[in-house]
Amino acid sequence: MTYRAPVKDMLFVMKELAGIDAVAQLPGFEDAGLDTAAAVLEECARFNEDVVAPLNREGDVRPSSFADGQVHATPGFKQAFHQFAEAGWQGLQHPVEFGGQGLPKLIGAACGEMVNSASISFALCPLLSDGAIEALLTAGSHEQQAAYIPNMIAGRWTGTMCLTEPQAGSDLSLVRTRAEPQADGSHKLFGTKIFITWGEHDMAENIVHLVLARVAGAPEGVKGISLFVCPKFLPDGTRNDVHCVSIEHKLGIKASPTAVLQFGDHGGAVGHLVGQENRGLEYMFIMMNAARFGVGVQGIALAERAYQLAVRYARDRVQSRPVDGSTPGASAIIRHPDVRRMLMTMRAHTEGCRAMALVAAAAYDAAHTHPDEAVRKQNQAFYEFLVPLVKGLSTEMSLDVASLGVQVHGGMGFIEETGAAQYLRDAKILTIYEGTTAIQANDLVGRKTARDGGATARAIAARIEATETELAARASDASRTMARRLGAARQALLDVVDFVLANVRTDANAVFAGSVPYLMLAGTAVAGWQMARALAVAEDRLAAGEDPEFMRAKIATARFYGDHILNRCTGLRDSIVEGAGAVTALELEAF
């Protein structure tokens, strides 16, 4: 067994931090309480542990391959994807009317972590289908929804997001793919899209491309971009004029083919407008926001698996006497304090970000289905604030965690057969795709902080403060220390919010010089807040005699988060508030 899903921790977070009982009171989620969650998670764990996880290394050693316009997935992937869809995992969060399970995002996010721990390359295919389904649910016509969504939920077809072009990466205003209106109401698409994940493959019968393009005569920039659905095979079975011309040779996630797609080289690819003309970017953002959260979950998933591999090695590998002389000869390296420090760092990051992500998911559920509009709005603001943190922090920490995973293995970590190095290679895409960390940070500064005058950020700080107060009133040293650390982190967060608001209009360079550190600070504070809440709950449960081993572990991990991670916030604050000038002081010519 190379992966064991952390079902217990997920259920603890769902119950104690994310409030699954409240989610189960939302309309439509009446059956989605803790018992359902436990049953679904157990089933999901079994599937991913048994079917998907064994494919991960195989996908690295035998990546997807390209020949003559065809992409062949790694052996075993097609069968596993078939099983995945058969078992209903593709439809987990999608509407029952289209064949889905209609479960809340809270449960979906936990299941998403598992399949990504099992294999990120594999999981990317259903992740992209999820995005396409989401976009069609939002902006597609009834006919489009009926034509595409059930087939995607059934796993017969998969979806893609075709945004990037060679000159248009983070900056989608530069998209040049053009759409020519046809007499029958359809369009013909012409252009080149790059970095299209699972843009071509043999795992399903058809591939539904959602494509950003410009209708002739549309305004320049982002306001002239429309969204089109453009399947590989048209409904009548004819092959559409979209062709894969190559796939990339990448650092990691090698099993997932990253395609260059040519649209319209043979007369034009038939596409149909989704929603209204020139509103394509808006619809695409719906997919992207879901995908950003999903990529954050990938970071957590990767960190979890890297951690598990490192723990196994550290238990087995015998080397050197313990520094405290507790055994006379060499011992398992897990007994060495620095190995423990590395493992605890990996574990604390993972649990902290998982708690943050699941709390965000529950807010999403409330934001979409709570009967009270004020509650919906408040949850929506909270969720939207957290999306860049989940994406940015979880992926950045996953890089550190994967690197520590290699380090725990020593020289063996550098040998590919060990498997630890793959996680490091795979992790590096997570801080880049679906918007780099800097793009997430821009979102945090602009849309999530400046736009509402810091209201959401301050509301979160107030909630953090309430947790501090609760912890400070407790008897344990662990709680009181955590209250102090959390207070320092909250104050740092507020200082930076003040700095952002005071300068964003007058000195944008200074604010954006600190945007990524701000994201790291805010994410660390929010994840640390969840660990602080977990600490309090675990102390109570422990006192009540409930699952003492788990509760003691949670307390220890939360405390580590406080002492070794949460305390980075103050330094980040200083860098942001006092160090902005130094970021842009060097003249361009001097680099």
Next chain:
Amino acid sequence: MTYRAPVKDMLFVMKELAGIDAVAQLPGFEDAGLDTAAAVLEECARFNEDVVAPLNREGDVRPSSFADGQVHATPGFKQAFHQFAEAGWQGLQHPVEFGGQGLPKLIGAACGEMVNSASISFALCPLLSDGAIEALLTAGSHEQQAAYIPNMIAGRWTGTMCLTEPQAGSDLSLVRTRAEPQADGSHKLFGTKIFITWGEHDMAENIVHLVLARVAGAPEGVKGISLFVCPKFLPDGTRNDVHCVSIEHKLGIKASPTAVLQFGDHGGAVGHLVGQENRGLEYMFIMMNAARFGVGVQGIALAERAYQLAVRYARDRVQSRPVDGSTPGASAIIRHPDVRRMLMTMRAHTEGCRAMALVAAAAYDAAHTHPDEAVRKQNQAFYEFLVPLVKGLSTEMSLDVASLGVQVHGGMGFIEETGAAQYLRDAKILTIYEGTTAIQANDLVGRKTARDGGATARAIAARIEATETELAARASDASRTMARRLGAARQALLDVVDFVLANVRTDANAVFAGSVPYLMLAGTAVAGWQMARALAVAEDRLAAGEDPEFMRAKIATARFYGDHILNRCTGLRDSIVEGAGAVTALELEAF
């Protein structure tokens, strides 16, 4: 041109921080003043830029290959190595009597950075020869020195260090390779060595293995290990019984073959004892200490090249409007504050660690040749304190720098053809080989801090304080801010030294739980100290009208170091002093 050697920065550090004028007053180094350094560095730059640097990517794409016991180096490597030796680079720091140049380590370290920037895989071969030469100079007989050193300096033969065995990595007490005494005074060696860098190849006529082994009946543990010289071909030309059975499939440095060597499978490998029996580990440490410093320099070298690649991309890649609206359309991404922050982080780390390494090198020179014994001792203590910092910090930062280098490239960074990803893959070995970061940190705590009761650490802190005083008295805001940051870092360092000394005997676990953070703190403080000294010098030179562009850049980079890197020390101190308990609190079974 894919690499341009930073000769100007190296000469600035040599002259203004490392004191090359003083080095040139040491006996034997009378000709090694700034003019000589400039001439040597220019020549070295040309060679590495033109001959070695173009091979780096080739070595990644076409690694060393193994077949039938033979290893073939990447095409082009053999010719380049021949040119390298012909031009005298192998003998740069070695004695004139054996055909070397007899130059100080200060110049050697700068040249070492260049060849490693050009290609770490390539540079490893001469680096290992340097270690073997060093060991033979220290412990070899006159006959051994005469037989091996001139051939290695001429590049006809190369050297290796054969330490690691499957069960003996960081813990060399577990070495099992055995040496059986023969009637003629030689020994026959039997055993398996793994992870032997350039352990087999076709770049030279012979390979001189320096091998740790146990003579039959030797004491257990590290006190029973002896050092043997065991060449691939014996002096009479017969093939010795040491054979490569495989090479590793690695994450990075793929051009440098990492061999598994079998000694004695066909009757015994002929080896000759180097120095005295059972003192092998002591001699090996001579090689290792040189190699550890050398690996630190590899980190700096890799960071420099990753930085240069990222700067080039950031200048060329056009994407998105500047946040300050300074241009109406999309601009080169180097104009975006977060890209600047990443590039400045890369640059500041690299310059800081370079300054620290060259200052250490100058101390090594004084420690070995200064006429006054007290001065020698003082410099030796300073150098030895700095070795784990140079190794540990420079390699850890090189990982961050390489990762940022990929990040600057966005999606293109994840595509192998771009080249940025190779640096990340290559960097990961640097924190592992020649002693992991944790091993360096153990050395810092044990031999470098506890053993002299903190005397060296406190002496360094006092020197840092003198720099603070000087900076605080200056007029500029940059100087006074830096003085403040440096003071906080120094205080943090002293707090940790006190903590280490107070607890190392009574609570070793607590001290070693913070050993790596202590290393990072001490390294950051010392590198930051050098940047602070550089700031003061640069302000003076700028006021005098000397090279204003360079001096302004140095001031800006130093300031960035202060505002964004040096200020991490306080958080590290808190983690070490207050967080030790949390590192080992989780019960072993709970991982």
